[in-house]
Amino acid sequence: MAEQTAGLQSFIELIETIADNKYVMGDRLVEVGVSGPNLEATLAAIAMAQGELGHARLLYNWSFDLKELKKKPDIESQTGKAFPAIVNVNNWIALIASLYAANVAIDLVLRAVLDSGQSKAASRIQKLINEQNEHLIYSENWARQLLNDKGAIPSKFKEALSEAVSQAEAWLKYVEQQTELAEAGYIAKNLSLQQAFKSQIDQLNVQTLVSTK
Amino acid sequence: MTAVSTNTQKYWEALKEVMDPEFPISVVDMGLIYDIQEEDGVIDITMTFTAVGCACTEWIQGDIEKRLMEETEIRQVNIEVVWDPPWTVARLSPEARKRMKSWGVSSR
Numbered sequence: 001m002a003e004q005t006a007g008l009q010s011f012i013e014l015i016e017t018i019a020d021n022k023y024v025m026g027d028r029l030v031e032v033g034v035s036g037p038n039l040e041a042t043l044a045a046i047a048m049a050q051g052e053l054g055h056a057r058l059l060y061n062w063s064f065d066l067k068e069l070k071k072k073p074d075i076e077s078q079t080g081k082a083f084p085a086i087v088n089v090n091n092w093i094a095l096i097a098s099l100y101a102a103n104v105a106i107d108l109v110l111r112a113v114l115d116s117g118q119s120k121a122a123s124r125i126q127k128l129i130n131e132q133n134e135h136l137i138y139s140e141n142w143a144r145q146l147l148n149d150k151g152a153i154p155s156k157f158k159e160a161l162s163e164a165v166s167q168a169e170a171w172l173k174y175v176e177q178q179t180e181l182a183e184a185g186y187i188a189k190n191l192s193l194q195q196a197f198k199s200q201i202d203q204l205n206v207q208t209l210v211s212t213k
Numbered sequence: 214m215t216a217v218s219t220n221t222q223k224y225w226e227a228l229k230e231v232m233d234p235e236f237p238i239s240v241v242d243m244g245l246i247y248d249i250q251e252e253d254g255v256i257d258i259t260m261t262f263t264a265v266g267c268a269c270t271e272w273i274q275g276d277i278e279k280r281l282m283e284e285t286e287i288r289q290v291n292i293e294v295v296w297d298p299p300w301t302v303a304r305l306s307p308e309a310r311k312r313m314k315s316w317g318v319s320s321r
Contacts, residue, residue, distance in 0.1 A: 054266020058296075127296035128265050 004067075007184025012066050013081070014175065014186075018109065019059035020078035021086055021102050026053035028089040028098070037092060041142070045095075048135050055128050062124055083171070085164040093153065094160040096146060100139035101164035104200050105172055107132055108193050115188040143204055158206055165201055172197055221249040224256060224281060231276045234269045238312055240277065244304025247295065254288040256281055261300045270294070 004012070026049045033045025057075065064072045086098045110129055113121050146157040172193040175181070182189040228246060229239040240246055240260070248259040258277060262270055278290040302320050305313070313320040 050266040050268070051264065052266075054264065058265050122297040123295040125296065127261070127299035130299050131265055 005180075005184060007180040007186055008066060010178045010181050011184070011186040012063050014109065014178075014181065015059050015063045015066070016079050017081040017171065018106050019056045019063065020080070020082040021106065022052045022059065023056035023075070023078045024082040024086045025099060025102065026050070026056060028086065028095055032089055032092060032095045035092070041092075044138060048099075048138065051131050051135065055132065058124070058128060083164070083167040085160075085167050093146060093157050094164075096139055096142045097157060097160035098164045099135065100143050101161060101168045101201070103132060103136050103139060105168035105193075105197055107136060108172070108196050108200075109175060109187070112187040112191055112193065116182075116185055118185055140204070147204065147206065161201075161204075161206065169194055169197060221251055224249045224251065224284070227280055227284065228277060231273070231280050234272055236313070236316075236318075238305075238309045240273060242306040242309040242312075244300065244306065244309075245273070251287075254286050256287055256290050258290065258292045259295055260292060261295055263300050265296065 029045045029049035029052060033049060034042055036042035036045050060075050061072060083098070083102060085094070086102055089095045089098050107129065110125055110132070114125060114129065143157070143161070147154050149157075175187075176191060176193055181187045182191070225241055225246070228249075229241045231240045232238065233240060233243050233245075236243075243263070245262060246258065246260050248257075250257040258281075260277075262273070267273075274292050274294075277292065281287050281290045305320050310320045
């Protein structure tokens with residue numbers, strides 16, 4: 001394996017974090033999504049699971065190439081970087097909250113990678129970004145539906161979203177602090193990932209996210 | 214589809230015999246093959262798939278390699294998978310669209 005620069009190490013960690021989240025999301029979309037509120041929702045969840053697992057496979061393989069591994073290992077588990085909110089998803093409300101928050105954050109970061117001008121980035125992730133947009137539309141519309149539902153559902157959803165958002169925000173802050181990523185040309189410079197994330201989440205018009213602390 | 218040079222035309226024709234496992238339409242008519250280059254028995258294929266999560270990627274690549282290796286002059290097949298430009302239904306050939314339509318499958 002070739003010696004890795006700080007920028008490359010951080011980029012591999014970034015790609016693995018996204019892959020881990022997609023790997024676990026794919027798993028949760030199957031486990032929880034199969035008990036979705038209606039047949040259409042369940043079918044869509046299973047279809048998205050295949051998409052998320054495919055994205056994870058592509059990103060893990062990219063990380064293997066970056067590590068210059070001669071033989072690509074089998075992918076049998078995540079590397080431990082998935083957000084706890086996603087790992088702990090056990091119901092439809094938490095699934096939608098986590099899927100939405102994580103994919104908004106991941107989309108911002110992958111677009112920053114695409115905008116870096118890094119050679120071959122587009123050939124790796126352009127199609128993934130297009131497909132991910134469909135998952136974003138789906139989860140955003142379900143988020144709106146749950147926020148406008150009756151009884152305890154809106155408050156339960158806000159609680160789940162709050163937890164998912166805080167973990168995604170913490171990751172984006174961490175990515176912004178990894179200055180070697182931009183210096184080495186792996187992501188675009190002068191990013192405002194946290195601000196862009198907050199702006200997008202605010203579009204849901206969630207008045208007050210319930211504190212989970 | 215990339216412009217076909219005469220020296221690779223036979224390989225484009227050969228790959229018309231390799232079918233997508235989900236629809237009996239060739240990988241060429243599906244628009245999965247972006248480029249074919251051949252030099253000294255080594256053939257380089259640039260291709261894509263309809264979706265990143267396609268469960269048949271290794272299967273299709275195996276079929277492509279197997280078919281091309283049937284050409285006596287070919288001793289090695291290299292396949293590079295790219296995701297840009299992303300595949301859309303716009304890449305389906307007129308023949309593929311016609312067949313999809315006959316099965317009642319939308320290609321728009």
